Amino acid sequence: METVLKATDLCKTFSNESVQQHVLKNLNLEIRKGDFTVIMGDSGAGKSTLLYSLSGMDRPSLGSITYGNEEISDYSNDKLAVFRRRHCGFVFQQNYLNDTMSVMDNIIVSGLLKSKNRKDIAERAKKLL
Numbered sequence: 001m002e003t004v005l006k007a008t009d010l011c012k013t014f015s016n017e018s019v020q021q022h023v024l025k026n027l028n029l030e031i032r033k034g035d036f037t038v039i040m041g042d043s044g045a046g047k048s049t050l051l052y053s054l055s056g057m058d059r060p061s062l063g064s065i066t067y068g069n070e071e072i073s074d075y076s077n078d079k080l081a082v083f084r085r086r087h088c089g090f091v092f093q094q095n096y097l098n099d100t101m102s103v104m105d106n107i108i109v110s111g112l113l114k115s116k117n118r119k120d121i122a123e124r125a126k127k128l129l
């Protein structure tokens, strides 16, 4: 099967004051179409850090990430935002709902980023709920 997502020599380092923490160290990963991949590790091992990089929510310190034939680690912030909207679904550990809006509107608002047809979006949201 074709490779969908590939990380090559991925590194992520956090620097706090004088301390550097190397969370991802030359990580290589290949995910093919149709794969169901599970990432396991102790709390603090770097699972979320890896997922934030792979999904374009954060940038690696070093290394490359390709989605299909595109090198997403080179993308501008705007291009990364479009990449996330088109290609990434993400269920966060904490929920990031807007608590001033109804559940329905929380779902509709993400649909509005993609399309202006509020009626179609509302129908789709109802189905998903």
Ligand SMILES: Nc1ncnc2c1ncn2[C@@H]1O[C@H](COP(=O)(O)OP(=O)(O)O)[C@@H](O)[C@H]1O
Pocket (backbone or CB within 6 Å): 014, 015, 016, 021, 023, 041, 042, 043, 044, 045, 046, 047, 048, 049, 050
């Ligand atoms: N934004 C950040 N700034 C500094 N350190 C961070 C940041 N995010 C994560 N870390 C550190 O990186 C390590 C890996 O964290 P994380 O990826 O959240 O682990 P996991 O999801 O596997 O529990 C932890 O030691 C955490 O404290």
Ligand SMILES: [Mg+2]
Pocket (backbone or CB within 6 Å): 047, 048, 049, 093
């Ligand atoms: Mg985590």
